Amino acid sequence: MSSFEFASPRTEAEAVELLAAHDGQTAVLAGGTDLVSLLKADIVTPQRVVDITNISSMKGVTSVTGGLLVGALTTLDEILVHPLLAGHPSLAHVADGVHAIQIQSAGTLGGDLCHLPNCWYFRNGYGLLGTLNGESLPAEGRSDFHAILGNQGPAKFVSASRFAPALIALGAKVRIVGPTPDQVTLLPIEYFYVTPKSSDQRVTVLTPGQLVTHVWLPEVSSTLASATYEVLQLEGLDYPLASAGVALEMNGRLVTEARVVLGHVAPTPWVSHDAAEVLKGRSIDEATAQAAGDAAVARATPLAHNEYKVQIARTAVKRALLRAVGQLEGVS
Template structure:
């Protein structure tokens, strides 16, 4: 392992200052469950590691009238044990599936959202695009766990976050802050014209609330990352809109009973009126370089009575544009089934089909 400076700030201001120095070649340490491995394997080489666990304003879960504010440092166990767990079932489904107390006790919400891909070529030093001598190692090699959607460009890894699919289905936002206002121009470039964005400059602090669905990026060149975060930027909070009577569920297809990453997952949020779907959002995970929003399937569901057959059709629609690689066409069926089961789980019908 290379040597690096270690810093442990206690306030937001201190943390941002420490992160912006060294030309931004710094890394955020939250629970450390993933970052330590990246450092040990030399996959990332920061000059300074900034341990944010003691930043007290980035801790805690606060309920507001119109939603819930979750600090970046909140652990998965803390979410699970909080009263909000009854309202946001799709988040708890993810925590239930982790089955590793090391991860749930130390892993944080923001650490999950920002974790880097588990692609074995990336983790072995070939970069996010996994190129060697101008060839894609993924396209010609072992691609059984790689992307089946959004994989036409050079990036073929799958997004690692398990919370992102359910959080995006909830229309979550993240608070991103930086000491360098100039960086925010980049963030605004990735937003579609109709996306809501708020920002203000106060001294040198720049704050932005970004809808989580615009947070993830598919890199096209080696210099690009997997999120909009630029050097020195950090997530401080996650905002979930009030649950009201929305129903939600996540269904993950896992191979192991212990430490594992899903091969495919689907999360949904549904508004129902007498069994008829009034609004729907479906997001797939671990099938594309970013969480994958199934817009067409969700739109088609509106106005339907949610039965097993309808859920199955929605699943088929969600993966209809899949372009599997040489060794992963099995994931298409998995993703389709994950959508069907997430929809049935959200409406308490899953037991009837298993």
């Protein structure tokens, strides 16, 4: 781990000012479950670490006009039981899939959204694109856990965020402050993620000195059904092989509007308009859920070692849809 300065501000404005120093060569520390490992491996080498966990305005869930404001520091165990989030079961489904009390206690919503890819080439120092002597390692080497969609450019990793698919399906926005304290942006989470085209680009639109402070969730109607289904390889603590977050506007048994978003299958969360189109005007049953799953992966372009993920992604979509309408056996 390289040396760095450390600061622990109490306000968003102070945090943003502290992050702007050193030409933005700074890092945001919340639960530490991702950043500290990256620091140890010298993958992230900031000159200053800004600990945001003492900023009270970024904690908790509050009702605001038209929706909810969820602090970026809201932890997974809070999401699991928060009464204001009871209308968004797809979020508790995600927190419930993180099988470690330690990560549930320390891990935050903002930290999940900004989690860097788990790609083994990236984590071993070969950069986001995983290149060695100009060659793409995921293209030439093992690609078991890499992208099956959106992988035709140089980026082959998968987006790490577990909450983003559910949040995008719910129409959530991310509140970003910085680089100066008076600059506030509210951005649909769908547009928060970008696929890097070169080694100097990042995985989100965040620029140095910017801070994710909150997630805004639109008010849910009584006719909205939502769910997440993650396919996990291990019973213990693990990242999904593929996941799907869905939100359905229902008129009785019929779907009037659907949003289907896949996770861990592409360098960004993957919004499947094809799957949503299949569902419009139909009721959710085994057959329609299967058809939506088929549509979601119809354009998949698996790499040498991850063709198995196509079926897993298809199943994630199918099961998320069935779960949203209470038809998934053995799962509440």
